[in-house]
Amino acid sequence: MPAGGDTRRGITSISRGDEAARKPRSLPVLGILAVLAALGIAGLTYLGVWQLERRVWKLQLIEQVDQRIHAQPVAVPGPASWSQITAADSYLKVSARGRFLNDRETLVQAVTDLGSGFWVITPFRTDQGFTVLVNRGFVTPDRRDPAQRQAGQIAGETSVTGLLRMTERKGGFLRSNDSEADRWYSRDVEAIAKARGLSSVAPFFIDADASANPGGWPVGGLTVVTFNNNHLVYAVTWFGLALMLIAATLFVAIGEWRLRTDGAVRRAG
Numbered sequence: 001m002p003a004g005g006d007t008r009r010g011i012t013s014i015s016r017g018d019e020a021a022r023k024p025r026s027l028p029v030l031g032i033l034a035v036l037a038a039l040g041i042a043g044l045t046y047l048g049v050w051q052l053e054r055r056v057w058k059l060q061l062i063e064q065v066d067q068r069i070h071a072q073p074v075a076v077p078g079p080a081s082w083s084q085i086t087a088a089d090s091y092l093k094v095s096a097r098g099r100f101l102n103d104r105e106t107l108v109q110a111v112t113d114l115g116s117g118f119w120v121i122t123p124f125r126t127d128q129g130f131t132v133l134v135n136r137g138f139v140t141p142d143r144r145d146p147a148q149r150q151a152g153q154i155a156g157e158t159s160v161t162g163l164l165r166m167t168e169r170k171g172g173f174l175r176s177n178d179s180e181a182d183r184w185y186s187r188d189v190e191a192i193a194k195a196r197g198l199s200s201v202a203p204f205f206i207d208a209d210a211s212a213n214p215g216g217w218p219v220g221g222l223t224v225v226t227f228n229n230n231h232l233v234y235a236v237t238w239f240g241l242a243l244m245l246i247a248a249t250l251f252v253a254i255g256e257w258r259l260r261t262d263g264a265v266r267r268a269g
Contacts, residue, residue, distance in 0.1 A: 024259040037249040041242050048238035055231035062227050065091045069225065073161050079130055082203055087166050091225060094206060095161040098126035100134070102146065102153045104196040108184040109172070112138050112222050120218040121187060121205070123198055124160055131198055133189055133205040134160050137218030151215030162208040163223055 025033075073095040077085060100122050107118040117140045124134045136152075143149045165187070171177045172185035179195040193201040210221025 024256055024263065030256065033252065034249075037245060040245050041249070044238050044242035044245065048235045048242065051231045051235035051238060055229065055235065058227060058229050058231060062229070065225060065227075068092050069163065076126065076132060076164070076206065077202070077204075078128055079200065079202075085164075085166075085204060089164060089204075090166055092164040093161070094164050095159060096124065096126045096128075096132065096206070097157065097159045098124050098128075099157055100124055100136075100154055101131075101198075102155070104198070105146070106182075106184055106192050106196065107139075107144055108135075108187055110138060114138055114219060114222070115140065117141055118144055119187065121184075121192060123193075123196065123201075124206075127157070130200045130202060131193075132202040133187070133192060134162070135165070135187060135205055135207045135220075136213065137208055137220035138222055139218050143217055149215055149217040152213040152217045154214065160206060160208055161211065162206040162220070165205050165207050165223075167203060167205065 068091050071093050073093045076094040076096040077089075101124070102122060104123050106121040108121055110117055110119045117138055120136045120139055121133050122136050123131050125131050139149060146153055167189035168186035169188050169190075170186065171188070175185040177184050177186060177188055177191055179191055182195075184192070187205055189201065189203060189205055193199075207223040208218075208220035213220065
């Protein structure tokens, strides 16, 4: 048989296959697709709006924290208000008078603009009778021994000013605090207080400000106040996906309309 005959039969078969493939979808199938598309568009639009609302909230939070940081310090909250302290109170500028319990300090591993080293966390017995942990600042590894920064071990009554910070539980990234080995990766107030035998301890700590310590160590005022604010990018992404789904839905709808119109024309002819 000539090769041309096989070719014509192949072309005829492909044409029939294309014609069958382009048959309109049934109404139940179109109904299901329409419902799924509507749900998808609604869901993506909701996520976009939610991200815009989150952006407004984040901007308000940033403004609020900025105002707190630059405000005049208030007295550190006492035991009567501890149960009401939440993360919303973070970065409140506070001050207290009392004495450092230098013999019970704790070193917490830290990475700062000054390099790797330790935060010096020292209990501060206030003149109100309770204790609050104070992050006095950063020291380099060669100054982890208090004897290497003896001038900074303030004795006697003094004052401290800084930012109220919430406890950092359990440990750092992939590293857990080990109180028995005295290895600390986060400023976990409860765990540190227990390890140092402290009582009546505030459930938060204070990040000391940049006031210079005698001898220059520890170095305070290294609190990093940053908030990720990518909500506008996320909103644009969700809205973009919603528009893409709308475009895909219109493409399918127009295709179905054309198939039905062409079919009606062929039947009329």
